[in-house]
Amino acid sequence: MKKKVQHLAKPFFIIVAVMVLLFQSGCGFKDIDKRIFVLSIGIDHTKSEEKPFRVVLKLAVPSGSIKQSGTEYTYLTEESESISTAIRILKSQTDKELDFGHAKVIVFGEEVLHHELEEIIDFFLRRRDIQMISWVGVGQPSAESVLKAEPESEMAGSHALFNFFDQNGVESSLIVTSYLFDFRRRVMETGIDPILPVLNTSEDKKRIEVSRAIVVNSDKKPVELNEKQATIYNLMGNNADRYDVRVKNDDLNFTVAIDTSKVTFDINTDSKQKPIIKMDIEMVGIIQEADVDTDSSKLHTYSEVTSKTVKKDVTEVLTMFQEEGLDPLGFGLRYKATRLNNNKRYEEWKELYPKVTFEVNAKASLKSTGVIE
Structure with missing residues (x-):
């Protein structure tokens, strides 16, 4: 009798396993041809009370050949009441999933520094796909102008800002490096003030200069060095x-x-x-x-x-x-x-x-x- 039960149980478990697999939803993985990579994120502050945030994403456009010369980028821009809402709207403007895993540069417009920084950086701290070792800087005259600058030395699929901060490209004592995790610590902690590099672009957007810095204090006006x-x-x-x-x-x-x-x-x-x-x-x-x-x-x-x-x-x-x-x-x-x-x-x-x-x-x-x- 025991052997008969065991004999019937085996097909039963197989049928249950097959049914479970059939009713499972698809996993969150998407093929690389269904994703587009965000290289950098820019946040500017608008004068609108209803939509105070202007979010700019710099995206790398995949190329069919690694030998292809020149740079290939596209940009998404949206104004909204919050950063997360702007990102959700931007997702509807592209046929591919936005991948933030390679977004290693976050640029704030100078006007952003005059508002509550804890609220602004909250979005970046909560998202699991944004690296805490991302570099943070201040864009002049705006974050959008910095992200849309394309120096002639910039290679396709790369980002000139990466070379400024990762110490593998240029090495200069003028460049102040600030990471997202350290910026958050300085914003939240008392006894130490945040300091960010200032990124300035030329009028023709063919050159980016990083030679100054700005110190932020919640009680005082930011001071530029x-x-x-x-x-x-x-x-x-x-x-x-x-x-x-x-x-x-x-x-x-x-x-x-x-x-x-x-x-x-x-x-x-x-x-x-x-x-x-x-x-x-x-x-x-x-x-x-x-x-x-x-x-x-x-x-x-x-x-x-x-x-x-x-x-x-x-x-x-x-x-x-x-x-x-x-x-x-x-x-x-x-x-x-x-x-x-x-x-x-x-x-x-x-x-x-x-x-x-x-x-x-x-x-x-x-x-x-x-x-x-």
């Missing part, structure tokens, strides 16, 4: 290599190429004196250009002059941050992290920061005057 200030920030905040120091005084006029650098700082809030931020900077480099004859026996003198120049430049930028009430280096975050929590540390820091005195100790070691003797 010029090229020199952006470079100094990269030195202090990112230990930037390939940093050029221009030394000018009555007797010497030369440029130093810094190959390696190391920056550390400490916050001293002894009650007996004013709060002090001590910053130590160590650099190694060579002289790469000079308007006067250089002597390798005077490298020690050149190093001392370079150290004084760096100290002066860094102190000026730190003082500017303090006067503007900005903290992109995270001094307030360090203060909170190194003191026992009493739920009032950030308020304490806001009172201390305007009183801080900066003590910068820069030490440059020049190894050579270059190949010219």
